Amino acid sequence: MDTVTTTGLTKSYGRQVVVQGLDLRVPEGCVYGFLGPNGSGKSTTMKMLLSLVRPTAGEVLVLGEPMNRSTRRRQLARIGSLIESPPGYGHLTGGENLRLVQRSLGLDEAQVDRAVRSVRLEEQLDKKVAHYSLGMKQRLGIAMALAREPRLLVLDEPTNGLDPAGIEEIRELLRRLAGRGVTVMVSSHLLGEVDKAADVFGILSAGRLLFQGSREQLFAAAVPDLLIDTSDPHRARAVLDDRVAARVDGGSLRIPGIDDQGTARVVADLVGAGAPVYGVRREEQSLEDVFMDLTRGGRL
Template sequence: MANLITTSGLCKQYGASMGVKDLDLAVPEGVIYGFLGPNGAGKSTTMKMLLGLARPTCGTITVFDKQVNRKNRLAILKETGSLIESPSFYAHLTGKENLKIISTLKELPDNEIDRVLKLVRLEDQKNKKAGQYSLGMKQRLGLAGALLGNPRLLVLDEPTNGLDPAGIQEIRELICSLPHSFGITVMVSSHLLSEIDQMAGHIGVISKGELVFQDRLSVLHDRSESCIAIRTLNNQAARRVLSSQGVSCQEEGGCLLIPKLSDHQLAGHFLQFLKEDIGVVRIEERKKTLEDIFLELTGMAVNL
């Protein structure tokens, strides 16, 4: 699979600190690439450099097989839609009038405005002034502007900010449909792990400006290990029984954690519990979430 975006040794320095350090991104064509990291990790800075809005301290960026520089920047931007940080609009103009300005600059027909307004479900609010839009509506209007002209690449920085749960689901479904329905490659950043988990097929994890993981999302999930959590009326006795049968376990939160076993093996252990008069009150399978794996990768016990 060919890469639509490639960076090599990409760095951005602010004074004595490195906002982005030696970043080697590889975004395949035709996928949703999730760019995941906590706030301040360097996601927005990286996306600004991809779009030519910030100049790299060192390193190279290639988009559409063209190196991002002054010579190629406009040609790249003609095929790129973007929404970086909070969208900005003329408050005294309607949503449709704001999109008209963008479409005029891109030399697009007027029916393109109606198409993107329908995609983001703002067609009933198109004649309302943007200054009267809610934060979520402004976010959707920004996404509509990014979709004008059906770009090959869409770069979205935290696109679900300010949306209610229903709005988040709508935008998520729209983003997920873009590669298949319109052939658009999407690079979407977020600090919300659950959002990336439900949208992206490929993922890059950034921490303190450095890329700590990059691969298919399925590869990241493969790192998780299932276990069985058992709660009994006598964990000490249950642990003794399990140890005598060669099962390693540890206690956490009032439960005994043992490796994932077959149903037949579990039934044998529970039969022994019954013989020892040990009551079992709860059993469940536990698996590391994407957040658990992310925190292990970055070594950061932070509240995301």
């Protein structure tokens, strides 16, 4: 079952369309990496999932039930979230802030303690939140979201302000939570921050979903450039002429966006024309390249 499903989810402010026709599928118990550049509509989407913002069109189902203004307060008991800047009242200590959450949600001491331990905030509870670093505020915000032991956790850029060790800790935490069956949706504008933790990706650009699927599907979706190693790349390019968009790249000929059949034809043409081919390979691609490629071009 999918924990979150949206159909045609759209938000516009006046004429400006911020999020357009999203059909999200967030499978149960996964870490869903919600990626996109700043301003691509990630926060707005997450706010619509929580009914903080009402969609202009489309529907949201969370845990199989509609999420809207009449159902939200009931639904929110099972959803932990951290959206945009972390919460926490500055004039209260971390511990007092957590007691507020404990009280208003009717949680027991043990639930709060577990949440605090999982973000390693035990030592900082007596300090006023106003004196917290951004990283500590993020941890407190995550603890506040975790304390209710949610079935769905929605985290908007939770690694903001964390150092590399902190980011790694959050990644481990997300994996652990997913291992326990919690569905985690986490957004970032940096692929590197979530790629190791996420097993499903949704990539947003200018309010549209460019891609949604597993890591393997993501790699498969973006065709890596073909590199043909030849002793005379200029001649090889002249042979192919205008039929394919090839360019010389060092000692090789680089051809983007070409499929396997196309590759076979190009190699046959080159060999037929007497151009010396001694290597044909696909370029190694990192997930980062795929992501940049997708969001820059807005294609797929």
